[in-house]
Amino acid sequence: MSALMGMMMAGLLATGIAPDMRVDAGDLAMARPGDAAVLAERIQAASRSWCARYRSLLTPNDVGMPSVCEHEMKRRAFYQLPRAQRRLFVQAGGRRTLNRP
Numbered sequence: 001m002s003a004l005m006g007m008m009m010a011g012l013l014a015t016g017i018a019p020d021m022r023v024d025a026g027d028l029a030m031a032r033p034g035d036a037a038v039l040a041e042r043i044q045a046a047s048r049s050w051c052a053r054y055r056s057l058l059t060p061n062d063v064g065m066p067s068v069c070e071h072e073m074k075r076r077a078f079y080q081l082p083r084a085q086r087r088l089f090v091q092a093g094g095r096r097t098l099n100r101p
Helices: 031-057 066-080 083-091 093-100
Strands: none
Touching: 031 066, 031 083, 031 093, 066 083, 066 093, 083 093
């Protein structure tokens, strides 16, 4: 799992260069509901922080709405999980927690 979460990205965006969004999950096990919720909360916090600085690179036409950027960053972070970890994350309720406003 630690190798898994040296990532969580935003990446190089087509409209500019922004740093990767990183979320530490090396201490978490996706099969445990509490850990899945912790990761979801970490992703939410990281996406808020990342979007506060780099929103214009990801969603230049969002008319100042940070929620557009945050939703996209949470989606990207979720899909960076390996398929097996993603399945465990969903089964443990992490996706539900991640999608809360």
